[in-house]
Amino acid sequence: MTQSTFDDDELFGEAADEMRADVDDALAAARAELPTADGVWKTNADNVLGVLNGLKSALDTGEAAAHLRQAKKWFTLGSRADAFDTPDELEAEIEAVEAVLETVETAHTEVSELTATVPALRNALEEAHAAVDDGATETAAADD
Secondary structure (H helix, E strand, C coil): CCCCCCCHHHHHHHHHHHHHHHHHHHHHHHHHHCCCHHHHHCCCCCCHHHHHHHHHHHCCCCCHHHHHHHHHHHHHHHHHCCCCCCHHHHHHHHHHHHHHHHHHHHHHHHHHHHHHHHHHHHHHHHHHHHHHHHHHHHHHHHHC
16 A cells, blocks of 8 residues: 655646646537537538528537636646646647637627528518519509
8 A cells, every 4th residue: 555645746746737637628528519510511401591500500519618618717727836837838729729619609699690680581582572573563454
């Protein structure tokens, strides 16, 4: 049986390793929640609204933001404690995931707006064309 030591340096080293693992795990979980490229690119829809609804669903980020927050929290704590060997690399990884997440969230918002706008646009276009057709019918009837 080995005896545990309570040496401050050893405990700090263990804590630093655990923090790095927590950051790595949270980043991996955030990446796993991001949509896949094929999920965003491919569609089986029959019309524009179907495409937009499918894209809106595909752009769902699930718990990615929560996982990223955890990664940033542990990274901040570890950085202040000077616990990481390569904090710049780890920070770059966090920033890369954050940038992708922001892009996906922006795209989701824009697609949601289009999803709400396209049906109203379709109705307006149908009404505009119906008015043109009605005008043509009235003109033809007046000519007879």
